[in-house]
Amino acid sequence: xxxxxxxxxxxxxxxxxxxxxxxxxxxxxxxxxxxxxxxxxxxxxxxxxxxxxxxxxxxxxxxxxxxxxxxxxxxxxxxxxxxxxxxxxxxxxxxxxxxxxxxxxxxxxxxxxxxxxxxxxxxxxxxxxxxxxxxxxxxxxxxxxxxxxxxxxxxxxxxxxxxxxxxxxxxxxxxxxxxxxxxxxxxxxxxxxxxxxxxxxxxxxxxxxxxxxxxxxxxxxxxxxxxxxxxxxxxxxxxxxxxxxxxxxxxxxxxxxxxxxxxxxxxxxxxxxxxxxxxxxxxxxxxxxxxxxxx
Amino acid sequence: xxxxxxxxxxxxxxxxxxxxxxxxxxxxxxxxxxxxxxxxxxxxxxxxxxxxxxxxxxxxxxxxxxxxxxxxxxxxxxxxxxxxxxxxxxxxxxxxxxxxxxxxxxxxxxxxxxxxxxxxxxxxxxxxxxxxxxxxxxxxxxxxxxxxxxxxxxxxxxxxxxxxxxxxxxxxxxxxxxxxxxxxxxxxxxxxxxxxxxxxxxxxxxxxxxxxxxxxxxxxxxxxxxxxxxxxxxxxxxxxxxxxxxxxxxxxxxxxxxxxxxxxxxxxxxxxxxxxxxxxxxxxxxxxxxxxxxx
Numbered sequence: 001x002x003x004x005x006x007x008x009x010x011x012x013x014x015x016x017x018x019x020x021x022x023x024x025x026x027x028x029x030x031x032x033x034x035x036x037x038x039x040x041x042x043x044x045x046x047x048x049x050x051x052x053x054x055x056x057x058x059x060x061x062x063x064x065x066x067x068x069x070x071x072x073x074x075x076x077x078x079x080x081x082x083x084x085x086x087x088x089x090x091x092x093x094x095x096x097x098x099x100x101x102x103x104x105x106x107x108x109x110x111x112x113x114x115x116x117x118x119x120x121x122x123x124x125x126x127x128x129x130x131x132x133x134x135x136x137x138x139x140x141x142x143x144x145x146x147x148x149x150x151x152x153x154x155x156x157x158x159x160x161x162x163x164x165x166x167x168x169x170x171x172x173x174x175x176x177x178x179x180x181x182x183x184x185x186x187x188x189x190x191x192x193x194x195x196x197x198x199x200x201x202x203x204x205x206x207x208x209x210x211x212x213x214x215x216x217x218x219x220x221x222x223x224x225x226x227x228x229x230x231x232x233x234x235x236x237x238x239x240x241x242x243x244x245x246x247x248x249x250x251x252x253x254x255x256x257x258x259x260x261x262x263x264x265x266x267x268x269x270x271x272x273x274x275x276x277x278x279x280x281x282x283x284x285x286x287x288x289x290x291x292x293x294x295x
Numbered sequence: 296x297x298x299x300x301x302x303x304x305x306x307x308x309x310x311x312x313x314x315x316x317x318x319x320x321x322x323x324x325x326x327x328x329x330x331x332x333x334x335x336x337x338x339x340x341x342x343x344x345x346x347x348x349x350x351x352x353x354x355x356x357x358x359x360x361x362x363x364x365x366x367x368x369x370x371x372x373x374x375x376x377x378x379x380x381x382x383x384x385x386x387x388x389x390x391x392x393x394x395x396x397x398x399x400x401x402x403x404x405x406x407x408x409x410x411x412x413x414x415x416x417x418x419x420x421x422x423x424x425x426x427x428x429x430x431x432x433x434x435x436x437x438x439x440x441x442x443x444x445x446x447x448x449x450x451x452x453x454x455x456x457x458x459x460x461x462x463x464x465x466x467x468x469x470x471x472x473x474x475x476x477x478x479x480x481x482x483x484x485x486x487x488x489x490x491x492x493x494x495x496x497x498x499x500x501x502x503x504x505x506x507x508x509x510x511x512x513x514x515x516x517x518x519x520x521x522x523x524x525x526x527x528x529x530x531x532x533x534x535x536x537x538x539x540x541x542x543x544x545x546x547x548x549x550x551x552x553x554x555x556x557x558x559x560x561x562x563x564x565x566x567x568x569x570x571x572x573x574x575x576x577x578x579x580x581x582x583x584x585x586x587x588x589x590x
Contacts, residue, residue, distance in 0.1 A: 062401075064394060064402045068404045069405075070373075071369050099359060104359075106360050106362070132461075133428040134459060134462075135457075135460065137457055138458055139458075161430065162432055163395075163432030168430070172465055172466065
């Protein structure tokens, strides 16, 4: 199962997923020269993937960054996923879709499934992120493609942004915050997808910026693997995640985007733009050290 | 402002938005013959738009149906929006995006804004739908493009699907359901975008399948225009919406997708596939009659 493969790859490398959220202003000028934005994004992503594919298990392209450049941007998103998979990486498509059943089926076909209409096998992420606000019938339509094509999802539970408090932190009648209730639902929804390592292919997004909340979620979601955004640029550190690890099953994978891909621009790993890839690799090695110090 | 233009167009025609969610099995075979799926979708959409553009104010393509066909599907989504706008219709892009601020900015640029990189002016929907689970900082990034390009958003509050009860109906500590709290937030978030007709360009999605809940939301959201899915195929009727109208300001626009675009396939307006467009027109006229009977 894909979740077992992810955990196995983490064991061989590090519990780190590199977020590929390219912005023009972060791309070296020699890469941008003579290239369209989507082509420059792909060249940059390729450089990052080549530099880290032996030391991290996964990458996570954020589709918004590509989608804004229209059809060519979207093609770049898929090329990035394909290239990462060719290099042995697990590809997490950060699409955060959420819609009623008939629509979710179409999203599932487009992001996880295999469309009958197309000739050659389409490029598909290994996991996608999903928004739970519309409830179970907006999440369950992904299950058939997960089963048929060995895919997984990560459902938003407690996100890393400050605004996550507006709705996710609301206190319910039973005295518990909404995100805990959602966490309980996700644990239940994933029950049929638990793999050999004890974790489900239905995972949860839980931000590194809320260490105490994450620790409570860890307890009530014993079979749910966490995708953890918010490390680094957003403020979360290895220390914040100290209580969340689950031995050699890890229990989570921590995302860093700008902290790795933009490492050459400033700070400890600042260097010439030609060396963006080696800076990214060094930043990933340092992140692994920071995480392991608190495991 | 776009919300005033929408209300003005409703006044001239009907409070109906036609959902353009094409599925291959609903497209007449003579249209599919010799065409790719996205090209068939566009021909079909064009036929529907031509048939209804003088009796409805707006269309709402659901991006999932296009996105599943890759870049060409996505191009068809944009062609549909462009054609609808050329025909004087307001285009609602049903994309239900929701993400942290930096990502929401990219979605805003891609769906409402104007990307500097592109040569000719890009095709953009007039409104898009947005998911509130990540809070205000996932919604406010759209405000700048709304202001700059006269666009609007509809934020999910209470959706029409059965699963909407799983999270949206949870009772908060103060005894009120979550969706009412979200409704209050949306009313507040939209305060700076209220137009001449008294409604904000920050609207709300409120399902026709929950008439009592919708009536309560109407009271606590006096400046929020509703986009109402769930009429027809999903079970909602004109009678269910009786208490929600706001005189010649209407206060809402009701969506019908399959009930109009698939009218030729069965029921009252069943006819030969060559006449799918006239069946759609007749179904829209009948829907207007049903809604007006309870206004």
